Amino acid sequence: MLAALPRKQYQRMRGGLESVALIFGDVLYEPGERIRHVYFPNDSLISLLTLVDGHLALEVGMVGREGMIGVPLSLGTDVSPVRALVQGAGAAMRMKSARFSKEIQRSPQLQQEVNRYTSALMAQITQTAACNRFHVVEARLARWLLMTRDRVGSDEFRLTHEFLGHMLGVRRVGVTKAARALQKEKLINYSRGEIRILNRRGLEAASCSCYARVKDMHDGVRH
Amino acid sequence: MLAALPRKQYQRMRGGLESVALIFGDVLYEPGERIRHVYFPNDSLISLLTLVDGHLALEVGMVGREGMIGVPLSLGTDVSPVRALVQGAGAAMRMKSARFSKEIQRSPQLQQEVNRYTSALMAQITQTAACNRFHVVEARLARWLLMTRDRVGSDEFRLTHEFLGHMLGVRRVGVTKAARALQKEKLINYSRGEIRILNRRGLEAASCSCYARVKDMHDGVRH
């Protein structure tokens, strides 16, 4: 995302940016708590989760290098409504909240970039909401794997069924069942946390249309 | 929402504002289409719906006098990701998109108000997403009726089960069943589209915690 900024603007921000290594399972924000830093993932991947009383977590958004976390700051709020969880380890740049707020006031280009992303994120959350309501686990799992693939840029990644359950809001057993079905179709392969996509096209066919929708939105193809 | 602005600022905007009567069932935005006006409901009530292929609609947000529709404009996008449907007839003020974009550039207070509302709306959408995923129809119906009540300021309103199905993303029959259960508990009463809340406290108890959560968010009590 930072790469989309004019060189000059980026230079000015650099002083406030700090490179960090995000490790799997790190929780960057908790719902209702203050946002201390904004993060710009490089090759890392972050999930936005909503929590509700006695239930599993549920992913409402996925953020990779195309975006950032901490958008509420640009809207003048310093409290996150979601949990932000590192789902794919890797590098990211971060900046202190106060500094970011200043930068965004000084730079219309940065403001604009963030705004553009904010609206895409809102659309993503909305789409995901409907998807989680209407589509069966198998299709949602397929969508999720594809979205992850697009962001980490690899057909292979480490994820247990347990973890996937927290993303899709279903029990581990439900994930196992769906994953087995996909494996039988030779679309994916996995063992002990190593998941590999074997047939991307096939997986797209098995996923719901929401995958294409969200993809289009972020590509800016949407109208 | 406009009432929260400084008098001077409001005076300047007045020229661009136009009073309109919204009638039940009007569709103000369609997903993917251009936003022509922003609307500030007065005593009217608007639902934000997401649509997905062969399914019923699903409400992701509800907007009354506390908010507005057309937030994407303040983020520099003139395309709506949702359908905006008039769910409660009444009055609203509206302004042409171009004018609104100008106003918001000129007025930091307006920008700030809109931003504040945008973050509350995002939180509402997120919360609703989880609610729609995890909670049973009866609890969601209770929540929905309470939210409507808060916005129209009356314990009675006109709504068919069919319509409610489109809000909650379930079949009409599902609504009928849930509504009957609430009626048996003497929490509500209804006949041919006239719904009346008999016992607000009881309805709150029957609803899921999401009601209180969303309420708190808009009241700004949330932390």
Next chain:
DNA sequence: GGCCCTCCGTGTGCTGGCGTACATACGGCC
């Protein structure tokens, strides 16, 4: 008064996901 349209009530069978419980299998570590 009869007709029709809209809205609500109920029934049947089916399926996806839940809660729970237990069985297997891989792999590292001592």
Next chain:
DNA sequence: GGCCGTATGTACGCCAGCACACGGAGGGCC
């Protein structure tokens, strides 16, 4: 090379919501 923890496979009963179908009831309109 046996032990143990983590990850995955499977099974059983249960229930909410689905699709579909049809019955009934209020109310306007002629």
